[in-house]
Structure formats: C-alpha cells, structure tokens
Amino acid sequence: DSGVTQTPKHLITATGQRVTLRCSPRSGDLSVYWYQQSLDQGLQFLIQYYNGEERAKGNILERFSAQQFPDLHSELNLSSLELGDSALYFCASSVGGGPHETQYFGPGTRLLVL
Amino acid sequence: AQKVTQAQTEISVVEKEDVTLDCVYETRDTTYYLFWYKQPPSGELVFLIRRNSFDEQNEISGRYSWNFQKSTSSFNFTITASQVVDSAVYFCALSEAGYNNNDMRFGAGTRLTVKP
DSSP states (O other): OOSOEEEOSEEEEOTTOOEEEEEEOOTTOOEEEEEEEETTTEEEEEEEEETTEEEEEOSOOTTEEEEEOTTSOEEEEEOSOOGGGOEEEEEEEESSSSTTSOOEEOOOEEEEEO | OOEEEOOOSEEEEETTOOEEEOOEEEOSOSSEEEEEEEEOTTOOOEEEEEEETTOOOOEEETTEEEEEEGGGTEEEEEESSOOGGGOEEEEEEEEEOSTTOOOOEEOOOEEEEEEO
8 A cells, every 4th residue: 555545536527528536645745746547558657746836747637637736636637538648647746847857656447438 | 768678578387487687778877777567467566676787796685686787778677486375567767866867767678477
C-alpha cells in the first residue's frame, strides 16, 4: 500500500458525460501527478500540481482539467467523454515537486465510457 | 526529447530461472533520473528503484539487481531465481532535470510471466 488513495475504483459512464476522479496523496507529500494508462498509448503523464499550483503539463486534453485543494487532495475532471477516454487513471504523489522525486502511485481508477 | 525503449514486449520463464529486462533511454540532459516500477495483475504501480545519472553503481536488493551503463544508455533489471509472484508488467521510466520539466516518460513495459 503506497499511501495514495484514489476514488472511485471503477467508473462506468456514457459518452458526452462528465466525471470527477479524486486523489489523496501520501501524508506529507506536496506534489500530485495524474497519469492515463491505455492499451494504445501506454502510461502518459497528464499534469502535476505542487502545493496547490500547477507545476507541469503533459499530454492533457482541453476537455480534461485538474486542481489541487488546500488540503492537498486533487481532482481530475474529465468532460465530454469519448469512447477513447476509457483507460486506467493513476494519481501519484511525491514529497517535493522536482524531477528527482520518487512518485508513489495510487491503485488507479478504471474508467469505462460506453 | 526524452525517450525510453523496452524492446521486450513479453518474456516467459520457468520458476528459478534468471531473467533480465532491458531498458534503453535517450536524453540530452546530463542530469536525469531513471526508475523501475512493477505493475502486478492487481493493477497498482509499485516503485522499485531510482537511480540518478551521476551514480553508475550497480545495485542489488535481494533477488533484484540493476545494471546502469551510461556508455550504452541502458538501465537493465535482472531478477535472479524468479518466482511466480514476480509475474507482472515492469516499466522503466526517465525523468530529466530542469525546472518545469517533470514529464516522467515511461517505456511501453515488459510483461514477465513466471511459470511454476
């Protein structure tokens, strides 16, 4: 158990809908990262927050947005969902925000868009 | 741009065999960080090791060992006397130094199956 929690574990929704994925980092970690894992694209970095502010952005679609709250938990919002958004979404956390930090991953949220 | 190649898509071994998972990386930075993660069938990603570009010492942790060679841009992972519980997908990842450059790139992964 990494100490990173993600809810929900599974999510089934329809195209065009909007969902929110939630992540709580390990105690003491200030940085949160979001990743998408799909069969065709592999593991892709989406976005990073450090102490409430956006630190780095990866291949995140404009339909997706995220934020980190004062208590350091983070939410990833996915809107206008398409079939291709079906994937496993991971949250990771680290103590600091630098590239040398070891990221500890949560169990993931499996999203299925029908 | 940084890139990680794990050429072995799938490997199958019999229990107690040794197995090496290859990882080759590309980067223009002189300071970078390499990682290995394990993804068992349950799905979570488990951190195994981190190595920075200035430390080429090989590392051993129980049955696991890692060979980092900057000359060949490789960071290979060996499991000695493999066990069924080692069955998982293993990912190599690269992170480059530099502010605002926290895009950790993962390889495609190698699926290891250890048969009893």
